[in-house]
Each structure stands twice: as C-alpha cells, then as structure tokens.
Amino acid sequence: MSVQIEDLELLDGVREFALTHPHPAVHRFRESMRDWGNDWIAVEPAHLRAANFLAGAIASANQQTRALMETFEQHKDRLRWEQSYRKEDGVVPDAMLEGYAFAEIIGKQGPFVSDRIRAGIGIWGPDIVYPRHQHQAEEIYIVLAGSAEFDIGSAGKTGYDTGEVIYVEANTPHGFLTGDQSLVLYYLWQAGDLRQISSFG
Ligand SMILES: [Fe+2]
Numbered sequence: 211m212s213v214q215i216e217d218l219e220l221l222d223g224v225r226e227f228a229l230t231h232p233h234p235a236v237h238r239f240r241e242s243m244r245d246w247g248n249d250w251i252a253v254e255p256a257h258l259r260a261a262n263f264l265a266g267a268i269a270s271a272n273q274q275t276r277a278l279m280e281t282f283e284q285h286k287d288r289l290r291w292e293q294s295y296r297k298e299d300g301v302v303p304d305a306m307l308e309g310y311a312f313a314e315i316i317g318k319q320g321p322f323v324s325d326r327i328r329a330g331i332g333i334w335g336p337d338i339v340y341p342r343h344q345h346q347a348e349e350i351y352i353v354l355a356g357s358a359e360f361d362i363g364s365a366g367k368t369g370y371d372t373g374e375v376i377y378v379e380a381n382t383p384h385g386f387l388t389g390d391q392s393l394v395l396y397y398l399w400q401a402g403d404l405r406q407i408s409s410f411g
Contacts, residue, residue, distance in 0.1 A: 234378035258311035289313035309335030328399035342385035345403025356393035
C-alpha cells in the first residue's frame with residue numbers, strides 16, 4: 211500500500227506547525243522535524259471517547275491553531291487513538307482514562323515512522339488531573355485549544371491558554387489539571403526512548 215493522501219495532509223499540518231512556530235523552545239525540534247525519516251506504514255484506526263471532544267474544542271482554538279485543529283477533526287476517524295496507561299497500573303485517575311486519548315502522526319509506530327521525533331495531539335476532557343510524571347525525552351506541549359494549570363519541575367503551578375508553549379526538559383516531572391473545558395495539546399518528543407512509558411512519583 212502506498213502512502214495515503216489524508217495521512218500526508220496530517221503530516222504536512224503537523225510539520226508546518228512546528229517548522230514555522232516562532233517560539234525558541236520549538237526551534238530546538240526543527241532539525242528532527244525536518245529530517246524525521248522517510249517511511250510510512252498503514253495504521254489501523256482505533257476510536258476512543260475523548261476524540262469526540264475535538265469538534266467542540268475548535269471553538270476555543272485561535273488564529274494560529276485553528277487550521278491544525280480542523281485538519282485533525284477532519285481526519286479523526288482514520289487515526290489510531292490510544293492511551294499510555296491502563297486502569298490496572300493505578301498510575302493515573304480513572305477519570306483520566308475515561309476522558310483522554312492521543313494520536314501519533316510521527317513516531318516509532320507510524321504512520322510516519324521516526325526514531326528521532328514523536329509528534330501528535332492529545333485530548334483531555336474537563337476536570338482531569340494528569341499526575342506528575344517523567345520520561346527521558348525532552349518535550350514540548352503547545353496548547354491548540356483550551357487551558358490547563360501545569361505543574362512543571364519546581365516552577366510551581368502556572369496556567370497556560372490556547373497558543374501557549376510549554377517546554378519540559380528531559381527527566382523533569384510534569385503534570386497538569388484541566389479546567390471546565392477540554393484541552394487539546396500538540397506534543398513533540400525528542401531524544402531517549404520515544405515510546406517510553408512515563409514513571410510517576
Ligand atoms: Fe510528558
């Protein structure tokens with residue numbers, strides 16, 4: 211099977227967003243994003259409830275994030291929505307498992323295969339606590355829609371809104387709490403194991 215045009219639209223949207231982003235922290239990821247790799251693999255779609263929050267969240271996007279939000283909404287049924295944690299692991303609240311999902315566009319498991327960079331979006335419904343966790347990769351979150359209170363390293367709790375960028379250094383504890391609206395985050399990982407399951411506590 212050859213690369214699907216819809217996947218290319220997602221790849222272009224995700225790459226363009228990072229490569230043109232003015233924030234200096236995002237510039238750290240430009241080289242990996244430029245040379246992410248070359249392979250595409252077909253990915254079996256998988257639905258999770260949180261993907262349904264995407265359509266409503268477009269209302270809280272801004273001029274900079276709306277186009278990418280619309281691209282994801284348009285293609286959401288062909289994405290593989292997934293979760294990193296299971297109920298039996300007991301590391302995140304049940305409410306988070308009921309109301310979050312992420313979909314990867316570039317990463318170790320495709321559809322665009324990379325061992326350099328991981329890029330995709332995550333969605334969290336209202337009133338969800340994502341406890342502090344850490345991983346080897348350095349990470350960027352860009353708020354595509356909504357807002358949350360982030361707790362990164364020793365910085366204390368800080369609110370971030372649509373369009374704002376959160377940079378998390380490697381091996382730095384980070385977590386967040388959503389408010390009364392759903393939150394859509396664009397995420398980037400680079401360096402370390404790109405499918406590492408975070409550690410908690
Ligand atoms: Fe993270």
